[in-house]
Amino acid sequence: MLKISVAGIVFEIEHTYPHIAAQCASYLCDGEPSHTVRVTPEMILREKQAATGEVSDGYCESLAAYREISRYLARHDALLLHSAVIEVNGRAIAFSARSGTGKSTHIRLWKRVLGDCVRIVNGDKPIIRFRNDGTPIAYGTPWAGKEGWQRNVGVPLQSIVILRRGETDRILPLSKEEAALELLGQILIGETEGEAAATMEMLDRLIASVDLRVLYCTPTEEAARVACRALLENKE
Amino acid sequence: MKLKYGFVVREVGGRSVAVAIGARGADTPSMITLNDSGKVIWQALGRETSVDEIVDRLMAEFDVSREVAEIDVIKFLDTLRSGGLLIE
Known part of the structure; x- marks a missing residue:
């Protein structure tokens, strides 16, 4: 489980691959999460199909997590x-x-x-x-x-x-x-x-x-x- | 005929824009900008309808002749067709 603060909003991310954890290293936080993001294998597959060229599952998991995060943003202006x-x-x-x-x-x-x-x-x-x-x-x-x-x-x-x-x-x-x-x-x-x-x-x-x-x-x-x-x- | 997808219509930057939703995985949304007559045609297409019905609606809404309304509707439907947004 990964807890990050982006744009002042705290997200908890359930992830499988290490890619996203390394990527988020400077955004880790301890606060109470506003939202929990779960990336499913289907979401990873979807990113993979949309990608151009060879991309890793970890990379796709990270993209999918951000897509999920983006869905909550309007609630936070x-x-x-x-x-x-x-x-x-x-x-x-x-x-x-x-x-x-x-x-x-x-x-x-x-x-x-x-x-x-x-x-x-x-x-x-x-x-x-x-x-x-x-x-x-x-x-x-x-x-x-x-x-x-x-x-x-x-x-x-x-x-x-x-x-x-x-x-x-x-x-x-x-x-x-x-x-x-x-x-x-x-x-x-x-x-x-x-x-x-x-x-x-x-x-x-x-x-x-x-x-x-x-x-x-x-x-x-x-x-x-x-x-x-x-x-x-x-x-x- | 009717619209193929669910759409959300909102004013963005002073322009009325309809954006398709539910096109999963697409980063660039299908969208179309609407002028005043476009908005009326758009509303009509929310359910199954015909060219004649839309023309009648346009004539009722604006003070235009059948000829003018028909041209408007046909042009607009062509735009939708080329965007693959219409079920016929």
């Missing part, structure tokens, strides 16, 4: 947003894009341009949770993609940036409607009507609470310079 989140000057920026667009590459460019001012929150699957005052906070989680970039921290989320490949580097405002369409493809919606409805309401709230942009970018340092000039300068 939270949702899983598939994105790469960095922290600069105490504020978080989430980069979202379809797989293969170059989120990790873009973040590396920020590190190269700004150095140690840039810290990673989570490279792939952070949780965004609303604080009581309505501020969305981006939390690191043990599930962080193949690079494993993550820290167990929570940082107020300033902006969500949709990344698209471009011939030149430019950053534009993004309407709430466009953001809705982009981001609906980057969340786990849940499996029941109730879960899906709650998750969509959470996404609507998120879209209303943050600065939204679209960045057309090349894989060069100029892309990070253009983005960081626009995102960091007009904030207090």
Whole structure:
């Protein structure tokens, strides 16, 4: 049995393989769990079938556990947003894009341009949770993609940036409607009507609470310079 | 004809969106955005219905001619078909 705290929510996870325990090492806690997650062999099989390439049972068990965790998030004013989140000057920026667009590459460019001012929150699957005052906070989680970039921290989320490949580097405002369409493809919606409805309401709230942009970018340092000039300068 | 899956309709970012649920294991949900007439057509498709019935409903809801309503319905049904969301 594994007990972890992610985004300030305590989960107890019944698991079989050691993979998930190692992965969650920096999230262990002692608190009273809000939810117990059980991963069945069927859930593991399902992840295996959905995966591309050869993946271990332990890895699939961990993915299945996170999928189960995501189903409880809306009850805690939270949702899983598939994105790469960095922290600069105490504020978080989430980069979202379809797989293969170059989120990790873009973040590396920020590190190269700004150095140690840039810290990673989570490279792939952070949780965004609303604080009581309505501020969305981006939390690191043990599930962080193949690079494993993550820290167990929570940082107020300033902006969500949709990344698209471009011939030149430019950053534009993004309407709430466009953001809705982009981001609906980057969340786990849940499996029941109730879960899906709650998750969509959470996404609507998120879209209303943050600065939204679209960045057309090349894989060069100029892309990070253009983005960081626009995102960091007009904030207090 | 009727809708193939169970759907949840919500306003997200000022746009009415219908998302399919119960597509187990799918990370990207099937979804469709709805305009005002789309919402009415959508509601009609919640149970077994026909093109004529939907057209009547649209005409009752909005002040449009049969021709205009028919075009709207046929276009919308085509979108649903191409998304594999309709049982006929």
